[in-house]
Amino acid sequence: VYDKDGTTFDVYGRVQANYYGDHNTADSTAASGYKDVDGELVGSSRLGWSGKIALNNTWSGIAKTEWQVSAENSANKFDSRHIYVGFDGTQYGKIIFGQTDTAFYDVLEPTDIFNEWGDAGNFYDGRQEGQVIYSNTYGGFKGKLSYQTNDDKAVKVTDVGQGIKETAVYGADVKRNYGYAAAAGYDFDFGLGLNAGYSYSDLENTKTSNTGDKKEWALGAHYAINGFYFAGVYTQGDLSYDNTTGGDKDKGRGYELAASYNVDAWTFLAGYNFKEAKVKSNTAGAEYKDLLDETLLGVQYAFTSKLKAYTEYKIQGIDKLDDEWTVALQYNF
Template sequence: MKKTILAIAIPALFASAANAAVIYDKDGTSFDVYGRVQANYYGEHDDADGELVGSSRLGWSGKVALNDTWSGIAKTEWQVSAENSDNKFNSRHIYVGLDGSQYGKIIFGQTDTAFYDALEATDIFNEWGDVGNFYDGRQEGQIIYSNSFGGFSGKLSYQTNDDVAVKVTDVGQGVKEDEVFGPDVKRNYGFAAAAGYDFDFGLGLDAGYSTSELENKTTNDKGNKDEWAVGAHYAINGFYFAGMYTQGKIDNDNTGWDGKGRGYELAASYNVDAWTFLAGYNFTEAKNNTTSTSYEDQVDETLLGVQYNFTSKFKAYTEYKIQGIDDRDDEWTVALQYNF
């Protein structure tokens, strides 16, 4: 689902993009800067020791008209950690491309794959959520084409060779690639596709598929990770509801080892004046034929949240994560966030 539709349903959650500072906008050329600064206090149930953590995010986007139809576009966005944190700058989106209006958009670089379009509708929390799936996260080296017509939207993405597949997520949040392929795994290529349709009365439907070829650089064992997802969302009178179901699988063609997972996410929000109330549930289960023969729960989380917007640029929120797996503690956070 498109962020513009989400912003209508739950406007308080996307303040930073909406409040981007326009540095230059003239004769078809524009340049915007945006970002946020926030401080979170994190705690766990029955644990008196909490932690106050600061973080910030900074990005810019540019556009220049080439003719009446085509424009050159670019975007960068970084997550900036606090002084004593590791990985001070983490790149989120870095791409350049062409916007052809009715002919669609094509970009080159690092961002979310097309598969994320099938997951986006349930990704509405400030802090947690979005873990009832097996998505690899933002990837570098991509070529992405997207277009929309009426209520239809579609996207295709292709990822070139990535010598270190560091962002490949575990199927089921617990079935490791090294259990299937051994250590030192690279991605030879990746492909994803997504399609959606938004009805005029607030209902939207989404579906996506992703596949990538993985290879152990030492043994040359090869195989694939495949996943698919379907979802729906509905917005009416300040209420928003979304659900998603997905399955994923990793196969090693040389050894016959594999890992399988399935999961789903539910999310809801209600927005009234400056207040937004959120609730959600994430669940995944997984198995691999090297250590288990039956599915085991990997994620079982109930999420609750409240957000208050002092202005369009400044907000406070609190979220609570209730763990359904016995050996994991409940978690909570309280935060202040400034957007520009």
Template sequence: MKKTILAIAIPALFASAANAAVVYDKDGVTFDIYGRVQANYYADHNQSVGATDGSWGFSDTGTPEFTPGTAAHYSDVDGEIVGSSRLGWSGKVALNNTWSGIAKTEWQVASENSDNKFNSRHIYVGFDGTQYGKIIFGQTDTAFYDVLEPTDIFNEWGDVGNFYDGRQEGQVIYSNTYGGFKGKLSYQTNDDVAVKVTDIGQSITEKAVYGKNVKRNYGYAAAAGYDFDFGLGLNAGYAYSDLESTTSTASGDKKEWALGAHYAINGFYFAGVYTQGDLSYDTTTGGDKDKGRGYELAASYNVDAWTFLAGYNFKEGKINSNSANASYEDIVDETLLGVQYNFTSKLKAYTEYKIQSIDNLDDEFTVALQYNF
């Protein structure tokens, strides 16, 4: 049960890996490739830059950028069909009876008229020591994502009720499991361009959480959890980043913690996570702190070739929380519904609907066909 909970709950994330083609497997050396190609139709809608990119934090001058509810944050998106593909490979070579060398790369490739045509997702190399754990070096999700992953079950949307920065480069990550216990630690070295463009769907992008021209001096994260034999899993995590502006004297740090739980039984899956984040910044005029909090709920039911999904994401932020008139403002408030049908293990169709509760935002809708190899 422990090994299958997330594989059942997150078909969108594991579909490609499950269909990986083994190109070479001999004398302790394995090499495989995987990927997917898909086309989405997105209906006409308005979108909010502020609501979808999670931008809260200091600008070039150290002043807050988050201004929810302003008309400037909204833009029209015409109905269109968008194509995209993903390609990855992984390799493993046995060094002895315990240790192996491992490597992985994965890229997202968008269609001609889409933004961010060629994005690296995972690029790392390292060692797998079986019972001694795994250590990798490169670009991938930080340890903090382990707490968020159980609610990230939708093909298209979801997983926005948090302040996670997305995949990061320059990392050292150690992970291990013992019985039902699991743990992960990650440390990120200096990153001169801390703002990442992180894909949250097929060629739909969002900024990281703290504005423009920010350098991450270093960062670290930790996550721990326990999966019970009867289908219940518990998780907790913490992340920290030391930040400074590359165009001013502003500096600060970002902290986030999260608690989560998930449960699977008889084709049903339920997950939830609660998180809080603090963004502090010092300027020539003094120190300020922005606060944020949010939660995510997700559920799915799988029967034969059908998977039915439902979710809810909520996030709010408070600018200059140490000021007398500071108050929380909604950033994300959305309900998600989805249906997926697997024609085979390689070909599936899905539709997902996002119901917006933020003023001036339209509901969003997509239909997609996806082929995995």
């Protein structure tokens, strides 16, 4: 939109319509444990802007906001994705303040290639607010550190084996006192990339003062050659109740595989996501149980650089869960 004298300002976004086929979802209140969901056409849009202003030959001020806007009948009509401001120091790295993905997502991003599904074989808490993030690159090396300040309402906290907000220890009033994450990787010049990451959250129930923590680590690799792309991630996480129940801990582990092939305007995708967990792993008889087991297939066609159509199919490996599919048209600007 604007680019002059070291100052840039861009507006971007997308509009799309999806048709989702009939399927079912887990529902603990239903007698069968599942509820049916009728197929429907759903619209959504995304809008964002980014700005940059040069301070000198090295440093610039930067800012970005991005929102997801869903259709009228959707549960979450308006969702903030990225809201941050900071500084870009070129060779000295970048530091930002606000809401975005934590450093841990850098390990998961290579397998997050699907339009609709995927990136599910992990225990990542998603984009978080109240963060300070530093990142830098040197040759093929890349690194990122993030620190999250107090969050009185931990809206985004992913379960490990059982519903964190349904447990007697944490409950719906769980807060994150603080959290941090780190990621590092190296990209070789022949298409191979390696990544590793770790995240930690200090958790507390604001009503009972019960405390504990959540940890996760991951290793990943990706490789690209002649239109083909392959990526994989392995992760382990645990949720502890150390200060309240003598060391009860839920343990989880999972992995993700993703592949794509691009030829002309066509892109073909395939993936597999799996994760399992052991609730109260230190108690007698505790064993791992599958939480997610899904195979993903997709085809995408780009009419232009701005307009594309895609379809994706999710094959469920968990008993009684229906397969899912969607077809969509997306316009980007």
